Amino acid sequence: MVFTRRVLTRTYTDYTRYRPFLRQDFLYRCAYCLRHEYFLGGEAGCVIDHHRPQGGSYARPDLICVYENLYWCCNECNSIKGDTWPSSAEYTAARRFLDPCQAEDDHDLHYRVELGGSLTSLTTVGSYTIENLILWREQLVYHRANMIRWQQQYEELLRLREQYELTESAHEQTQARLSELASWIEPPVFNRPRR
Numbered sequence: 001m002v003f004t005r006r007v008l009t010r011t012y013t014d015y016t017r018y019r020p021f022l023r024q025d026f027l028y029r030c031a032y033c034l035r036h037e038y039f040l041g042g043e044a045g046c047v048i049d050h051h052r053p054q055g056g057s058y059a060r061p062d063l064i065c066v067y068e069n070l071y072w073c074c075n076e077c078n079s080i081k082g083d084t085w086p087s088s089a090e091y092t093a094a095r096r097f098l099d100p101c102q103a104e105d106d107h108d109l110h111y112r113v114e115l116g117g118s119l120t121s122l123t124t125v126g127s128y129t130i131e132n133l134i135l136w137r138e139q140l141v142y143h144r145a146n147m148i149r150w151q152q153q154y155e156e157l158l159r160l161r162e163q164y165e166l167t168e169s170a171h172e173q174t175q176a177r178l179s180e181l182a183s184w185i186e187p188p189v190f191n192r193p194r195r
């Protein structure tokens with residue numbers, strides 16, 4: 001998955017002001033593990049990640065409020081990533097995080113999602129990212145396996161509906177299940193209540 005950023009017509013000195021734009025540009029998903037906010041307790045399950053970290057040995061304080069350095073990210077990935085950043089030698093050797101805002105860093109180009117939800121790295125960037133974001137953590141494997149299963153069930157039901165003449169009640173049940181599966185594959189968005 002690759003995310004496309006809007007071109008903003010104004011800048012802010014408080015990076016949290018970019019929050020609504022980031023949510024939309026990242027399609028309400030964590031830039032790294034790709035889980036939708038819906039599965040993370042809603043908007044509050046995500047934070048703004050500084051791709052080039054704010055602290056640590058490779059801190060880039062000059063990028064703290066630069067929109068292109070901000071990524072919508074789940075609390076877990078953000079906390080695991082922390083101030084981790086590769087040295088210049090590592091970066092040159094492609095030991096770096098994938099950047100999901102660049103077409104050449106589409107997740108699918110760097111690792112393969114297996115049917116059971118595990119990941120197989122295809123590149124050095126893929127293995128660095130999997131390793132340093134712990135993308136092999138159990139709940140992510142479980143989540144990815146579910147997503148694959150729901151997608152397969154959705155396609156199978158569509159195929160059955162096309163192939164067979166369904167009774168009215170079977171048709172209704174199929175429709176209900178298709179709607180349910182669709183809402184998990186592309187979940188609804190809920191905004192946090194504002195006071």
Ligand SMILES: [Zn+2]
Nearest residue numbers: 030033074077
């Ligand atoms: Zn995440």
